[in-house]
Amino acid sequence: MFRHPPPRPSSQNDSNSIKPPKPPDRPLVPYMRFSRKMWAKVRAENPDSQLWDIGKVIGQMWRDAPESEKAIYHQEYDIERQEYEKALKAYHNSAAYQQYLSAKNRAKVSDKTNTVGSVIAASRGRLDTGGVVIQPVEDEELGDLSSRRIAAVRFDRNHRLIADLFSGNIVTDTRTVLAQNRIEMLKKQATSLALHQSKLEEELKKLSEVFQTKKRSMEIASEEFAAKLKKVCEEKPQLDETKYASMVDDWSEKLLSAYDDYRAKQEALRAKQMVEREQLAEETPILYRLTVGDSSPSPKNKATDEVQSPQIVITEQQQHATSTAASSAVDTDVPPVTSSRTTTGEGTEKLAQDHQEQEAKEASIDPPTLEASGEIS
Helix, strand or coil: CCCCCCCCCCHHHHHHHCCCCCCCCCCCCHHHHHHHHHHHHHHHHCCCCCHHHHHHHHHHHHHHCCHHHHHHHHHHHHHHHHHHHHHHHHHHCCHHHHHHHHHHHHHHHHHHHCHHHHHHHHHHHHHHHCCCCCCCCCCCCHHHHHHHHHHHHHHHHHHHHHHHHCCCCCCCCHHHCCCHHHHHHHHHHHHHHHHHHHHHHHHHHHHHHHHHHHHHHHHHHHHHHHHHHHHHHHHCCCCCHHHHHHHHHHHHHHHHHHHHHHHHHHHHHHHHHHHHHHHHHHHCHHHHHHHCCCCCCCHHHHHHHHHHHHHHHHHHHHHHHHHHHHHHCCCCCHHHHHHHHHHHHHHHHHHHHHHHHHHHHHHHHHHHHHHHHHHHC
16 A cells, blocks of 8 residues: 655745744724724623624724714824834834845745755655555656656646745735725725815815905005005195294284283173172172171272271371360460371371271282182182
């Protein structure tokens, strides 16, 4: 009975046994991030559900989630994907990965050169291990050798192709394969992003139009202000010495006329106050004396009192002096006459001085009183 020899490790197994250095981890897609976040919550809400049922619930929640919430996961994924691309580029340029590639290439070259020798060695190994084999014909022709050679080459080629097809470099990674629902979801996201971008562009266009409108209005206002300022600067009055002198004369005349008017008004006001005081003194003399006092007589009787009072005083003094002179004339004749004359003269002078002092006091008191009454009225 034919027995298969035990397998021997070949160079192909040696090439496959070479392992590359650990690459950087791929970032999780937005759905997987959402699933990892919501898994514990959904599992707690549905403790009796199977794993695939929980996955369906989370998938429905992801489809029903608003675009704003999804955008957060997409943003995190984009950030980590950029970091992953940088890390992957650094990984491909690393010394360990380059050594792995060179070792793999050397293993492939050695596989190609030693394929025929391995087949012959395997056939010889079968002879050593025993079993039912067919002995080769010693006197083979050249045509038979060429056919064996061709068969060996074909065998080697087929096995090399099979090894290449099922190697890790040729087989596609299942993590990079996108499902149909994933493609549809990405299309929806692309549509929503395009719509959002169009809205942002419209808003930016409106803001630009508003800015241009405000800018034009400010430019127009600035031009108008510059024109008005130029006009004012051109039309400002030019002042010289002649014009200044004429202005001084005009204002001097105006001030003088205003002062004359003021004086006329003050005189009229004083006259009116005097008339009112005369009327008050004539109508209610008692009330006038109580309010004004005896020291200030009425204006009408003031002059007559001033004229009559010295005469009355003088006559009284003369009578008194005459009586005293007559009484003293009994004793002496000449001296009493002279003494009476001297006393009469001294009394008259004293009365005149008192009268002048009283007039001066009244003159100093009456004008402020009149002015105050005018201000009050």
